[in-house]
Amino acid sequence: MTQRPAVLIMQRHLAPLSGFLESxxxxxxxxxxxxxxxxxxxxxxxxxxxxxxxxALIEQLPNLSLIACFTAGYDGIDIEWCRSRGxxxxxxxxxNHEDVADHALGLILSARRQIVxxxxxxxxGEWKVETRNITASIGGQxxxxxxxxxxxxxxxxxxEAFRMTVSWWGPRPHEAEWPRADSLxxxxxxxxxxxxxxxxxxxxxxLISREILDALGSDGLLVNVSRGQVVDxxxxxxxxxxxxxxxxxxxxxxDEPTDPTRWANxxxxxxxxxxxxxxxxxxxxxxxxLIQNLQAHFAGEPLKTPVA
Amino acid sequence: MTQRPAVLIMQRHLAPLSGFLESxxxxxxxxxxxxxxxxxxxxxxxxxxxxxxxxALIEQLPNLSLIACFTAGYDGIDIEWCRSRGxxxxxxxxxNHEDVADHALGLILSARRQIVxxxxxxxxGEWKVETRNITASIGGQxxxxxxxxxxxxxxxxxxEAFRMTVSWWGPRPHEAEWPRADSLxxxxxxxxxxxxxxxxxxxxxxLISREILDALGSDGLLVNVSRGQVVDxxxxxxxxxxxxxxxxxxxxxxDEPTDPTRWANxxxxxxxxxxxxxxxxxxxxxxxxLIQNLQAHFAGEPLKTPVA
Numbered sequence: 252m253t254q255r256p257a258v259l260i261m262q263r264h265l266a267p268l269s270g271f272l273e274s275x276x277x278x279x280x281x282x283x284x285x286x287x288x289x290x291x292x293x294x295x296x297x298x299x300x301x302x303x304x305x306x307a308l309i310e311q312l313p314n315l316s317l318i319a320c321f322t323a324g325y326d327g328i329d330i331e332w333c334r335s336r337g338x339x340x341x342x343x344x345x346x347n348h349e350d351v352a353d354h355a356l357g358l359i360l361s362a363r364r365q366i367v368x369x370x371x372x373x374x375x376g377e378w379k380v381e382t383r384n385i386t387a388s389i390g391g392q393x394x395x396x397x398x399x400x401x402x403x404x405x406x407x408x409x410x411e412a413f414r415m416t417v418s419w420w421g422p423r424p425h426e427a428e429w430p431r432a433d434s435l436x437x438x439x440x441x442x443x444x445x446x447x448x449x450x451x452x453x454x455x456x457x458l459i460s461r462e463i464l465d466a467l468g469s470d471g472l473l474v475n476v477s478r479g480q481v482v483d484x485x486x487x488x489x490x491x492x493x494x495x496x497x498x499x500x501x502x503x504x505x506d507e508p509t510d511p512t513r514w515a516n517x518x519x520x521x522x523x524x525x526x527x528x529x530x531x532x533x534x535x536x537x538x539x540x541l542i543q544n545l546q547a548h549f550a551g552e553p554l555k556t557p558v559a
Numbered sequence: 560m561t562q563r564p565a566v567l568i569m570q571r572h573l574a575p576l577s578g579f580l581e582s583x584x585x586x587x588x589x590x591x592x593x594x595x596x597x598x599x600x601x602x603x604x605x606x607x608x609x610x611x612x613x614x615a616l617i618e619q620l621p622n623l624s625l626i627a628c629f630t631a632g633y634d635g636i637d638i639e640w641c642r643s644r645g646x647x648x649x650x651x652x653x654x655n656h657e658d659v660a661d662h663a664l665g666l667i668l669s670a671r672r673q674i675v676x677x678x679x680x681x682x683x684g685e686w687k688v689e690t691r692n693i694t695a696s697i698g699g700q701x702x703x704x705x706x707x708x709x710x711x712x713x714x715x716x717x718x719e720a721f722r723m724t725v726s727w728w729g730p731r732p733h734e735a736e737w738p739r740a741d742s743l744x745x746x747x748x749x750x751x752x753x754x755x756x757x758x759x760x761x762x763x764x765x766l767i768s769r770e771i772l773d774a775l776g777s778d779g780l781l782v783n784v785s786r787g788q789v790v791d792x793x794x795x796x797x798x799x800x801x802x803x804x805x806x807x808x809x810x811x812x813x814d815e816p817t818d819p820t821r822w823a824n825x826x827x828x829x830x831x832x833x834x835x836x837x838x839x840x841x842x843x844x845x846x847x848x849l850i851q852n853l854q855a856h857f858a859g860e861p862l863k864t865p866v867a
Contacts (some may be wrong), residue, residue, distance in 0.1 A: 263688050353697045353721055357672050360665030369831035370675045374823070378816040378832040380571050388838040389661045412720035413661055480741040508686040515682070523677035530696040 256549050257292035258319075259312075262299045265321055271538055272297075276545070281308075295545060298344060300325035300508070301451075301478060306332065317548045322527070323347065325558055326451035326478050340558040341544035345401055347533030352405030354527035355446050355476045357412075358500035362472050363389055367521045389469075392416035395442030397435065397458070398449025399427055402476065407448055418442070421449065435548075439466035444474065451478035461486040464496045472498040476527045479505040491517050502527040510544055564857050565600035566627075567620075573629055578783045580605075584853070589616075603853060608633035608650060609759075609815070614640065625856045629845055631836070632657065632867055634759035634786050643813025648866040649852035653709055655841030660713030662719035662835035663754050663784045664721075666808035670780055671752070675829045695778075703750030705743065705766070707735055710784065713755055727751070731756065747774035752782065756842055759786035760864060769794040772804045780806040784835045787812040799825050799859055810835045 257277040260268055268276050279286040279293065285308070286293060293312050298304065300322035304328070309315060318333055320342040333340050361367045361549040365384055372378050394410045396403045396419040407417045407429055417429045420438040424431055432438035435458065439445055445467050447459060459473065459482040467473060473496060475482050484505050490496035500521040507525055514522060565585040568576055587594040587601065593616070594601060600622050601620050608630035614637070617623060626641055626651040641648050652716065669675045680686050689765055702718045704727040705713040715725045715737055725737045728746040732739055740746035743766065747753055753775050755767060767781065769792040775781060781804060783790050792813050798804035808829040815833055822830060851863040 264691055266689070268692070268763050349669050350696050350720065353668060354672050354674075356721075357665070357668030357674050360661060361669050361674050361678075364662050364665050364831075365834060366662075366665050366669050366829065366831055367675050367678045368832055369619050369670075370829055372816065373830040374819050375854055376819045378819075379576070380816060382816070382832060383572055383575070383837065384832065385837050385842055386834070388658050388840045390657050390840075409720045412717045414657065415663075440715045491579050506644070508688060508690070509681065511682050511686075521674065521678055521679040523674055524681050524690060524692065525674075526673060526677055529691065529693050531693055532698075534693055542696045 256294045258290055258297055258545070259286060259289075259293045260297045260331075261305065262302050264460075265297060265299055265384065266459075268321065268538070268541070271542065272545075275542075281416040292326050295319050295548065297321060297541065298328070301327050301503075303327045303330060304329060304333075306550045309336075309338075317341065317545070319541055319544055319548075320558070321541055323537075324451060326479060326480065328558075330558055339548070339554060340554055341540075341548070341554045342558050343537040343540040344556055346536035347528035347530060348405050350442040350530040351402045351476050351527040352409055352531045354502060354523070355402070355448065356409045356476055357433060357473065358474050358476070358502065358521055358523070359444060359446070362474075362500040362519075362521045363387070363392075365529065390524045391416070392443040393418070395419065395432065395438040395445045396429075396445045397421070397438070397445060397481075398477065399425070399429070399431075400448065400450065403446075406448055415444075436466055439463045439471075442467060443470065444472045447473070447475040447477045447481055449477050449481065451481050456480050457483045459483060459487070461490065463478035464490040467496060468496045469494055472500065476502050479503045479507065479509075487516050488513070490517055504539060564602045565597055566599075566603040566605055567594060567601045568605045569613065572609050572659050573605060573607055576605060576629070576846070576849070579839055579850065580853075600632045600644070603627050605849065605854065606628060606636070608635055609811075610635045612636045612641075614794065617644075617646075624764055625649065625853070626854075627849055627852055628866070629849055631845075632759060632786060634788065636866075638866055647856070649848075649856070649862045650866050651848040652864055653843040654844035654848065655838060656709035656713050656730045657860075658838040658841045659710045659756075659784050659835040660717055662810060662831070663714050663756065663782055664708070664717045666782050666784070666810065666829055666831070667702075667752060667754070667780065668697065670702075670782075670806045670808040670827075670829045671695065693801060699724070700751040701726070701749060703727065703740065703746040704737075704755045705729070705746070705753060705755045705789075706785065707733070707737070707739075708756065708758065711754075711756040714756055718755035723752075730762075743771060744774055747771045749776060751778065752780045755781070755783040755785045755789055757789065759789050764788050765791045767791060767795070769798065772798040775804060777802055784810050787815065787817075796821070796825050 259279045263282045295317040318340040394415040399419040420432040498519040567587040569591045603625040626648040702723045707727040728740040821857040
């Protein structure tokens with residue numbers, strides 16, 4: 252029997268993967284202590300794409316030959332750096348974009364139709380006979396999508412069923428069923444609701460800036476299902492507090508878990524704990540791709556879903 | 560100048576209508592005290608359809624000639640009794656069904672993707688590194704619609720964009736794009752999510768009984784955007800507490816505003832304060848129909864939207 256490859260799981264919230272990997276691999280868990288004695292054995296790192304890659308650790312693993320990213324996004328991973336070291340990177344694309352789009356629509360409806368605040372109102376006894384919460388109809392609202400990839404397209408299709416008008420912007424023009432705005436600023440100016448659905452990387456950190464939030468405006472709603480870093484979070488908080496921005500609904504944050512005191516006095520806000528893609532089917536799909544990529548790699552075959 | 564007709568607004572939450580009616584009518588407000596001195600002048604009653612009609616009052620208004628229901632639903636109005644007294648009834652159909660359907664989808668997504676509970680989790684600091692809320696995908700869930708009228712059809716169209724499978728039941732078979740279940744019980748058994756979207760009347764009080772909730776089951780979600788009385792609320796509370804029913808999301812209640820202590824210890828529940836149809840466009844549409852019906856009636860012309 253040949254020696255089993257050793258793999259190292261980096262983030263604690265990926266702990267449930269251990270049970271699926273132990274039949275084929277020796278599994279180390281970084282949060283149980285750095286695997287100093289196993290440094291020469293570890294051949295693959297299993298990481299969450301949003302976590303910054305620990306380059307110092309990698310330099311201490313001489314036989315590391317794969318970065319296996321469990322998620323679709325890999326914004327924490329310096330792909331150029333990995334490439335320069337001959338380290339291939341795999342990820343899990345196209346698995347949970349429908350779920351993320353479902354959640355994005357849930358955030359739009361929860362914010363616009365006051366479902367989260369309405370629930371609080373009923374439970375606190377603030378609903379009185381004379382209370383009337385009148386909101387704008389979803390139908391006819393202009394939806395701007397930042398990044399028309401798998402997720403953006405899935406959001407657009409759902410939005411049409413709600414009779415919203417869809418347009419989008421991304422840095423690269425491409426053929427699409429929906430019109431592309433000339434710029435992100437133009438998209439924000441023209442939109443009632445802006446959904447951030449782009450891939451996050453170093454090039455778009457803080458893309459949703461104060462200027463963009465001001466353009467979206469005092470009746471506007473910002474939804475983020477991409478990554479926290481794409482939005483200037485301090486500018487967002489200031490814009491909600493001043494009323495320059497109408498509402499926000501966020502599934503992702505610069506630091507996760509986000510510090511709740513940061514949001515305590517910020518009005519017109521819906522917050523979810525990075526659950527947009529966290530479905531049973533989505534997680535199973537990511538697990539299948541992870542195992543397929545590990546198997547292919549250790550069999551000397553091409554990765555099933557390498558980072559392009 | 561002829562004498563202006565007098566109208567009586569019955570429910571306090573309809574108070575904002577006064578401003579739109581005073582240019583053409585003498586407006587009385589019931590909650591300011593019974594209009595004893597004007598009893599002979601009052602020719603139309605303006606009512607919310609969910610409120611029980613005050614028959615004793617009506618018998619004291621000898622010149623009353625119209626019940627103008629502001630809403631689409633008129634479940635509080637005994638239509639047969641009105642007919643037997645020669646009292647026509649108008650209402651506001653087809654105005655806000657798209658908004659109600661939007662809200663129904665918002666309730667489905669809020670409950671199924673844990674948006675309301677997720678918001679509480681983030682704000683309370685319960686979101687930890689090791690927290691993972693995994694939910695089922697919306698896609699592939701079986702949606703059963705009780706009552707395939709304007710609202711039910713609008714719910715079905717949206718549900719298809721979320722890749723749900725749609726079927727329905729109503730007491731009367733009719734042509735539809737979606738299959739009709741043999742019975743409500745069969746629909747509940749076959750569904751993951753049951754949306755109550757039927758017209759409420761005396762025939763369907765308590766229709767969603769303990770038996771139906773049990774059939775929907777421990778993973779099932781009940782959504783009510785119809786009227787509170789259609790659901791056996793005590794059975795619903797018991798089913799949620801015992802786990803016989805998975806989740807519920809309610810916009811309507813037997814008593815409104817509902818007593819929050821009634822729901823305090825009931826798990827897996829989203830509550831909104833009867834806002835499904837309460838949009839700017841919806842309210843404007845209802846107002847336009849109210850005014851058109853009053854004008855037609857006092858001009859001796861057929862009502863624009865009589866209750867069928």
